[in-house]
Amino acid sequence: MSRTVIWDVWQAVSDKRTCARCGALHGKLFRRGEGPVPPLHDHCRCKRILSHIEIIEDSPPPVLPILPVIREEWKEEDDE
Numbered sequence: 001m002s003r004t005v006i007w008d009v010w011q012a013v014s015d016k017r018t019c020a021r022c023g024a025l026h027g028k029l030f031r032r033g034e035g036p037v038p039p040l041h042d043h044c045r046c047k048r049i050l051s052h053i054e055i056i057e058d059s060p061p062p063v064l065p066i067l068p069v070i071r072e073e074w075k076e077e078d079d080e
């Protein structure tokens with residue numbers, strides 16, 4: 001089994017009109033559906049664009065070792 005996580009990267013327009021808040025977010029990665037979503041304010045020019053897609057493989061359940069069951073054989077008693 002595997003899960004797919006879509007990562008968006010925040011893209012601010014880098015110029016002197018970019019506010020500090022948006023500038024700080026520039027280049028940050030967010031899972032799609034999480035985190036802040038532009039526009040953060042009036043005239044915000046930020047956007048989130050697809051960065052990459054991560055496929056997370058679920059680790060398989062641990063395999064328990066099967067230990068051999070040692071059975072002591074019945075020792076037949078000598079009855080003479």
Ligand SMILES: [Zn+2]
Pocket residue numbers: 012022038039040041044045046
């Ligand atoms: Zn912005």
